[in-house]
Amino acid sequence: MSTVSGDIPVRTFEGRRWLFPSSVLHALDADPDRAGRRPRRTARDWLVDSSCFLLAVIVGAAAANTMRHEPYLPHVLTVVDVLIGGLACGAVWLRRRWPLGLAVAMIPVSFVSATAGGASMVALFTVAVHRPFRHLAWITVANLALIPLFSWLRPDPDLPFLAVVIFALLLTLLVVCLGMFVRTKRQLMLTLRDRARRAETEAGLRAERAQRLAREAIAREMHDVLAHRLTLLSVHAGALEFRPDAPREEIARAAGVIRESAHEALQDLREIIGVLRAADGDEAGGRPQPTLAALEALVAESRGAGMKVVLDSHVGDPAAVPASVGRTAYRIAQEGLTNARKHAPGAEVTVRVTGTPGDGLDITVRNPAPETEAPHVPGSGQGLIGLTERATLAGGRLEHRVTEDGGFEVRARLPWPAA
Structure with missing residues (x-):
């Protein structure tokens, strides 16, 4: 035979x-x-x-x-x-x-x-x-x-x-x-x-399961990468819709944010599709995946979009954090800022990061209750579920809750092995 x-x-x-x-x-x-x-x-x-x-x-x-x-x-x-x-x-x-x-x-x-x-x-x-x-x-x-x-x-x-x-x-x-x-x-x-x-x-079952897991991983990555960019588009487009009489400078700044966010979203989408098309499945040739060292840039980008963000970092050398742990922490902060921008526009968001090798890495994203009713921004509600799964796969845990003042808090603890 x-x-x-x-x-x-x-x-x-x-x-x-x-x-x-x-x-x-x-x-x-x-x-x-x-x-x-x-x-x-x-x-x-x-x-x-x-x-x-x-x-x-x-x-x-x-x-x-x-x-x-x-x-x-x-x-x-x-x-x-x-x-x-x-x-x-x-x-x-x-x-x-x-x-x-x-x-x-x-x-x-x-x-x-x-x-x-x-x-x-x-x-x-x-x-x-x-x-x-x-x-x-x-x-x-x-x-x-x-x-x-x-x-x-x-x-x-x-x-x-x-x-x-x-x-x-x-x-x-x-x-x-x-x-x-x-x-x-x-x-x-x-x-x-x-x-x-x-x-x-x-x-065949193993191949099907591997394919399903790969699709789920890509879906989570697309959500984490694109939700941040597209939320900026939605918020600033909504502001232009509700305030057509805004000063010319604010309109120009919002349009600039929309253009820049659309460009970044398109670039991120190209990278993800490039991973799908890659024959060997590696990420060589694309932009490096964000780690904890890129958190300050993320906060600066959010501030440039009009958010009030306070970064309280007590990590001596962010580059020393393992890449997988740092990338998970970055995605948690990114999703927390995205959710705060959607549901609590104008509120001050606090991002706190602490940790040392051997003790683990703690990251908290907290925002108070919004002062005014937030405009409706469509969402699937799967972001926190994906973050919980991502933290679990990294060997840590993630919790989220509504605070006593009506705000929202996302807290995660990730492993940081000693060198």
């Missing part, structure tokens, strides 16, 4: 089906339309069945020739023996349809007819191949038990009794072992097929 696919069936064996037994092909095809149907013989089946029939005939002919040297055996019994043996050889063609029934019928037949010995061995071999061991066991025991009695009633004129019994016992056990070997080989083939099918299914 060149490949093993999830539906290994017929087309995998096209042109080579004759190499496999019909029972194996029937199990491998697993076609619901063929359920309950008896598998048709393949070319290999016809070859094997013909060989078994010829073997039974040859053994029967050898036994008939031996009976000529038994002067005490009446001629009538010889003829009857040969007729029964011929019918037994013909019954070999039924071994695939009724393997167990044929083997049971051959037990008394082979006892009364020496020429049916070959057919009896073929039937025993068939049971060993196609039926469970519990069926094979008692049929084998019955055959072995009758061998000494048959050898005593029909002694061989040329060989001693003990030699005949030992030879017949060994031959019977050899046939049983050969049949069990063939059965084991077929079961191994089916087991390998099932394992390959399960392995492919599991690989």
Whole structure:
């Protein structure tokens, strides 16, 4: 087989089906339309069945020739023996349809007819191949038990009794072992097929899960990156809509913020799409991802957009914070400022960052209740959920709550391992 696919069936064996037994092909095809149907013989089946029939005939002919040297055996019994043996050889063609029934019928037949010995061995071999061991066991025991009695009633004129019994016992056990070997080989083939099918299914599930996780990560990143920019656009566009009589300088400044935010949002979107298009999935060639050292620039940008932001940082060297932890802290501050701009415009926002190596990094974004009703800015409400998941993945935790004065607070604690 060149490949093993999830539906290994017929087309995998096209042109080579004759190499496999019909029972194996029937199990491998697993076609619901063929359920309950008896598998048709393949070319290999016809070859094997013909060989078994010829073997039974040859053994029967050898036994008939031996009976000529038994002067005490009446001629009538010889003829009857040969007729029964011929019918037994013909019954070999039924071994695939009724393997167990044929083997049971051959037990008394082979006892009364020496020429049916070959057919009896073929039937025993068939049971060993196609039926469970519990069926094979008692049929084998019955055959072995009758061998000494048959050898005593029909002694061989040329060989001693003990030699005949030992030879017949060994031959019977050899046939049983050969049949069990063939059965084991077929079961191994089916087991390998099932394992390959399960392995492919599991690989598909893993690929699907990895794809889903990648999409979720990209969705979170797009939200974190673009929500900040687009909120600036929405707020300043709303201000222009509600205050068309604003001084020319304020209108020009708001338009500048809108233009700059749109440019930054477009640049960020290009970077994310570039990551999607990258063949190796790395971020080489794009702008570096923000870390804690970029927090001051984020605060300055928010102040330039008209927000009141107080940065209270007690981290001696922001660049010493691990990149993954610093990036998570930056995204938390960015989302906190975005939410404050949406829901508490004009309120003073406090961003507090503290931490040392080994003790962890704490970041808090807090804003009081808005003095005036905030204009409606559409949002999905998924930002805080995404931040909680991001903090958890970084090994920390995030909490958010409404404060006693009606404001809002986001607090996170992230791990900062000691150097």
